[in-house]
Amino acid sequence: MADKSWHLDRRSFLMGAGSVSLALPWMECMADTPAAAPSPKRMCAMYWGFGVGLPPENNENANWRWFPNGEGRDFQFTDTLSPLECFRNDVTVMGGLSHPNGRRMGGHDTGDTFLTGAFLNNQYLENTVSVDQVAAAALSKHTRFSSLVLSTDGGVGEPTRSSTLSYNDKGRPIPALNQPQQIFDRFFGSGDADLIARRRRLKSASGMLDRVLEDSRSLSRRLGREDQQKFDEYLAAVRQIEQRVERTQQWLEIPRPELRDEERDILHLESDDKAPLLFMRTMYDLIYLAFRTDSTRVATYQITNMADASSLSGKFPQLEGFKGNLHGLAHGWNKPEGAVKLGQWDQFMAEQFSYFLGRLQSAQEEHGTVLDNSVILYGSSNSTTHNNNNYPLVLAGGRNLGLQHGRYLKFDNKVPMSNMFVTMLNAVGVENPKFADSTGEMTELKQA
Numbered sequence: 001m002a003d004k005s006w007h008l009d010r011r012s013f014l015m016g017a018g019s020v021s022l023a024l025p026w027m028e029c030m031a032d033t034p035a036a037a038p039s040p041k042r043m044c045a046m047y048w049g050f051g052v053g054l055p056p057e058n059n060e061n062a063n064w065r066w067f068p069n070g071e072g073r074d075f076q077f078t079d080t081l082s083p084l085e086c087f088r089n090d091v092t093v094m095g096g097l098s099h100p101n102g103r104r105m106g107g108h109d110t111g112d113t114f115l116t117g118a119f120l121n122n123q124y125l126e127n128t129v130s131v132d133q134v135a136a137a138a139l140s141k142h143t144r145f146s147s148l149v150l151s152t153d154g155g156v157g158e159p160t161r162s163s164t165l166s167y168n169d170k171g172r173p174i175p176a177l178n179q180p181q182q183i184f185d186r187f188f189g190s191g192d193a194d195l196i197a198r199r200r201r202l203k204s205a206s207g208m209l210d211r212v213l214e215d216s217r218s219l220s221r222r223l224g225r226e227d228q229q230k231f232d233e234y235l236a237a238v239r240q241i242e243q244r245v246e247r248t249q250q251w252l253e254i255p256r257p258e259l260r261d262e263e264r265d266i267l268h269l270e271s272d273d274k275a276p277l278l279f280m281r282t283m284y285d286l287i288y289l290a291f292r293t294d295s296t297r298v299a300t301y302q303i304t305n306m307a308d309a310s311s312l313s314g315k316f317p318q319l320e321g322f323k324g325n326l327h328g329l330a331h332g333w334n335k336p337e338g339a340v341k342l343g344q345w346d347q348f349m350a351e352q353f354s355y356f357l358g359r360l361q362s363a364q365e366e367h368g369t370v371l372d373n374s375v376i377l378y379g380s381s382n383s384t385t386h387n388n389n390n391y392p393l394v395l396a397g398g399r400n401l402g403l404q405h406g407r408y409l410k411f412d413n414k415v416p417m418s419n420m421f422v423t424m425l426n427a428v429g430v431e432n433p434k435f436a437d438s439t440g441e442m443t444e445l446k447q448a
Helices: 082-090 131-142 180-188 192-220 225-252 261-266 276-292 313-319 326-331 336-362 418-427
Strands: 013-015 021-023 042-047 069-071 074-076 091-095 148-151 298-302 374-379 393-397 407-410
Touching (some): 042 276, 069 407, 082 091, 082 393, 131 298, 148 180, 148 276, 180 276, 276 336, 326 336, 336 393, 374 418
Parallel strands (some): 042 298, 091 407, 148 298
Antiparallel strands (some): 069 074
């Protein structure tokens, strides 16, 4: 490469009249010097409920089994995952993994713990932190938003029937966003009136926090030992809020990224749950754009949940022309006609996931593509409906993060799924040698 006579920062913007700004695409003149930071490392997880189609291997409908034929590098996708064939060298299909705690839970109760590995039942409903939020805590200093939490149904849902995958460090559910226009406005909108109002609110909040911390100094000297401990815990929480306020103030001074025309044209922000294909692809597009613009480095998307047929996402198959809701469809996995229908639905889901991988692969960065620099998990917490063993899982991306792919790995149901989480965390640079019930890294996923 010829020597560059000048360098352009990767966060550079073209400034127009008023508040208009236009983000530039990555160009060679933005290439970092050898001492500069590498490309962003990202993590993303997608989930669907009620499991997959698994007719017996010798059955006439065996081509609709979710898991591939063969093993290791010598495997063949069935019709179900055939949309992933073009990404064969960027994905690993895994069988025989699950959360040990999940095996002790009800068949419809494990969606809440897909990313936590915790144990829940009717008497014990306290969850733990999800793996995405562990990554977000470490990576958020680099981005405007710590994470992007999405789902079809939105909000938090009910315990054991959650409509979010993400849980904070106290095990509390993080509400998921489910309105494409709202998500777009939050990440890429920059209305002047709203910006001014937010600055005013933050300035007021910062002033109040200053006064609280000032008053705390005189009060602290008059407290007993036990009260002092409680007061210190309170002050620690106040300081966390202060740090978040300061961080938000800093990002308010940085223009939000604008999108290229071709990226705007492909979005369908008016899509809703009545048009599943457009809705899924729009949600995938929003994650792609958030990653490409480095607005966040962590995202989750709960495509369908484990609630009953009344949930919005449960009606997705019907809205795409399948007979019955998702729950009913999943119960037909071992019936001749039902196995085909469920396999076709699984294939439809795989097509949308393949679309997402294609979007990430198309985005070139200084070092590889967004897909090369992202760890993507796609899966469910049931094998067949009500069965909490042998989760159907695909791990994708991360070529530049030390992961190797192009295989179907079979485990013995003795390896905790949290070992995979430890490997994912290490891949994105989080120094976290243990997560939940993990016993170590999953070395099978790492490059030699």
